[in-house]
Amino acid sequence: MIEIAGLTKSCGSTRVLDGIDLRVESARIAAVVGPSGAGKSTLARTINLLERPTSGSIVVNGRDLTALQGRELRTARREIGTVFQQANLLRRLTAAQNVALPLRHHGLPEAEIRRRVYELLERVDLLNRASHYPSQLSGGQRQRIAIARGLALRPSVLLSDEATAGLDPDTTASILALLRELRDELQVTILVITHEMDVVRGIADVVARLDRGRIVEQGPVAEVVRRSDSDLSRALLPVPAVAVPAGLDLWQVRYDAARVSPYWLARVGRTVGVDLALLSGLVEESAGSTVGRLTLGVEPRVDVESLRAALVTEGIETEAITRAAVVAERVEDPAA
Numbered sequence: 001m002i003e004i005a006g007l008t009k010s011c012g013s014t015r016v017l018d019g020i021d022l023r024v025e026s027a028r029i030a031a032v033v034g035p036s037g038a039g040k041s042t043l044a045r046t047i048n049l050l051e052r053p054t055s056g057s058i059v060v061n062g063r064d065l066t067a068l069q070g071r072e073l074r075t076a077r078r079e080i081g082t083v084f085q086q087a088n089l090l091r092r093l094t095a096a097q098n099v100a101l102p103l104r105h106h107g108l109p110e111a112e113i114r115r116r117v118y119e120l121l122e123r124v125d126l127l128n129r130a131s132h133y134p135s136q137l138s139g140g141q142r143q144r145i146a147i148a149r150g151l152a153l154r155p156s157v158l159l160s161d162e163a164t165a166g167l168d169p170d171t172t173a174s175i176l177a178l179l180r181e182l183r184d185e186l187q188v189t190i191l192v193i194t195h196e197m198d199v200v201r202g203i204a205d206v207v208a209r210l211d212r213g214r215i216v217e218q219g220p221v222a223e224v225v226r227r228s229d230s231d232l233s234r235a236l237l238p239v240p241a242v243a244v245p246a247g248l249d250l251w252q253v254r255y256d257a258a259r260v261s262p263y264w265l266a267r268v269g270r271t272v273g274v275d276l277a278l279l280s281g282l283v284e285e286s287a288g289s290t291v292g293r294l295t296l297g298v299e300p301r302v303d304v305e306s307l308r309a310a311l312v313t314e315g316i317e318t319e320a321i322t323r324a325a326v327v328a329e330r331v332e333d334p335a336a
């Protein structure tokens, strides 16, 4: 478990992190997202104490790392393994030697190092690449080796700073599957810093949005995607663009797929006496719940309150209505 409280980092007169509070339970994956310049990299470097925070605490398994100095700090830092965007492997060392580095640095006996390196390479499914040099590995394989190295000292927290940025979708998926395995099988707590919403949808249990050094929104992914009027929710579950048929109002609705009848669309149409057109939709399974966002095309003659009520009866929430006249204006002038 990692608990960050009141974390502040100033660089000269700039306050790059401004009172970050974030708690991640054991064996959970938290994602921190945010635009460029929000402070994500600084947060990563401060959490693993590559940089000292200006104030605040970073408590891992009950111990405040910011209160420690010298040897105590070096030992306690083992609790947090880090994987960066660039795998940062040493070019002249083989995969196995790279994984062994932190173990050598901490003076473990040679037999123990060999045993652990074997275990770690097996865990990341790269035993057959043990003697390869980084240049002989693919980007995904290099990241797996970096993850193995990050786990070498058996940390309870793994910090991933944009570890999948720049990887192709299949490779990203395989790295995310590995992180999930580490959470579930080794009970590692994982903090993923990313600008990729696919990563959040793919693995995060909880998500926090960082903006100008502050966490402006956070919560369990399954709950966040259900929020109305939430930037995180819209980013996680965007409304796809639609080709708009002339003369229809657009209704943007949201629902929890587990709670609605598969026949809701036809039933609502019958109740209000107009046909409803399904123009676009996105249904996402994330953190165990399935949430959908759809755009319906509706004839303007519909009684708005009756339709809204009929949707509510089916468990569907209306997020926005754009009347046909406004739609027509927008279609004529897309820059508006």
Ligand SMILES: Nc1ncnc2c1ncn2[C@@H]1O[C@H](COP(=O)(O)OP(=O)(O)OP(=O)(O)O)[C@@H](O)[C@H]1O
Residues within 6 Å of the ligand: 011, 012, 014, 016, 034, 035, 036, 037, 038, 039, 040, 041, 042, 043, 195
């Ligand atoms: N040492 C420093 N001195 C002054 N300003 C800094 C320093 N380090 C970071 N900053 C500023 O703090 C802000 C956050 O930087 P940071 O690199 O942490 O953001 P980021 O969210 O990781 O962005 P990106 O996704 O583009 O890497 C930026 O405006 C940056 O210019």
